[in-house]
Amino acid sequence: MDEISFWQAVWQTELLQRAVLAGALVGLACAALSPYVVLRRMAFVGDGMAHAAFGGLGVGLFLFAGSQSDDVRVQAVVIVFCLLLAVAVGHATRGSGLSGPRTLAEDSAIGIAFAVAMALGALLIVLRMRREPQYMPSWEAYLFGSLTTIGQGQVWLTLALAAAVLAALVLFHKEFAFYTYDETLAEVSGLPVAFLHYLFLILLVLTVVVAARIVGIVLVSASLVLPGVFALALCRSLGKALCLAGAAGVASYELGLYLSYLWNIPPGSGIILVQFALVVAALTFRRVRTA
Numbered sequence: 001m002d003e004i005s006f007w008q009a010v011w012q013t014e015l016l017q018r019a020v021l022a023g024a025l026v027g028l029a030c031a032a033l034s035p036y037v038v039l040r041r042m043a044f045v046g047d048g049m050a051h052a053a054f055g056g057l058g059v060g061l062f063l064f065a066g067s068q069s070d071d072v073r074v075q076a077v078v079i080v081f082c083l084l085l086a087v088a089v090g091h092a093t094r095g096s097g098l099s100g101p102r103t104l105a106e107d108s109a110i111g112i113a114f115a116v117a118m119a120l121g122a123l124l125i126v127l128r129m130r131r132e133p134q135y136m137p138s139w140e141a142y143l144f145g146s147l148t149t150i151g152q153g154q155v156w157l158t159l160a161l162a163a164a165v166l167a168a169l170v171l172f173h174k175e176f177a178f179y180t181y182d183e184t185l186a187e188v189s190g191l192p193v194a195f196l197h198y199l200f201l202i203l204l205v206l207t208v209v210v211a212a213r214i215v216g217i218v219l220v221s222a223s224l225v226l227p228g229v230f231a232l233a234l235c236r237s238l239g240k241a242l243c244l245a246g247a248a249g250v251a252s253y254e255l256g257l258y259l260s261y262l263w264n265i266p267p268g269s270g271i272i273l274v275q276f277a278l279v280v281a282a283l284t285f286r287r288v289r290t291a
Contacts, residue, residue, distance in 0.1 A: 031249025
């Protein structure tokens with residue numbers, strides 16, 4: 001199946017049109033946050049929140065009889081669950097700089113949240129299967145991503161997410177940059193560091209929950225790291241890195257979706273492999289340039 005037939009299929013198939021549009025929006029949202037995630041060494045936070053979403057999925061499937069993972073009610077439960085978890089983690093890890101000692105180290109808090117949420121999700125899904133064996137919930141696509149789970153509502157949700165992420169990053173660009181490079185000095189200078197801390201965690205969680213429907217929980221964390229590594233390897237200023245990461249995120253998602261269609265593989269696999277190839281190329285170029 002060649003490229004021309006793929007784009008013909010996109011033109012003729014509403015499902016693929018939704019996948020292409022949702023992929024571009026999710027790729028943009030993940031990539032826009034990626035340089036901040038890399039600079040603040042929060043890759044494990046994104047990974048932990050991605051896996052913690054499985055706990056919210058289990059809660060939602062257990063609460064609503066006959067529901068599936070793409071049910072609007074289940075998605076709402078996942079979002080609320082992850083937001084509450086993000087606030088709890090933010091509170092446990094906030095005490096840096098002038099705010100006193102932390103209750104828990106960030107990696108410890110995320111590790112606990114990740115393990116407990118995954119265990120809770122697995123338990124509740126099993127209980128739901130025992131209670132309603134005739135309504136087996138389709139949770140595998142949530143782990144690894146699937147083009148067939150993207151509905152019109154998901155496209156609108158990704159559009160709202162991308163708009164919210166971009167608006168927040170534009171409105172608070174200078175504040176986020178200061179907070180990212182030196183949190184203590186930012187707090188001394190009078191910036192609302194606590195607000196920025198929670199806002200960034202909330203944006204990260206919402207992005208993870210929505211992106212998980214495209215690339216899956218297992219691979220979504222990579223989309224929050226690889227575009228940032230790629231852009232920061234080639235750019236010296238944060239502003240340029242953000243623009244390049246956004247472009248790389250959109251391009252990699254579209255090419256990954258094309259490879260998914262061409263080779264009949266999960267979209268997450270194609271997307272992450274493309275992003276990894278970009279990182280290898282960028283690091284190689286930087287090494288050659290500085291040699």
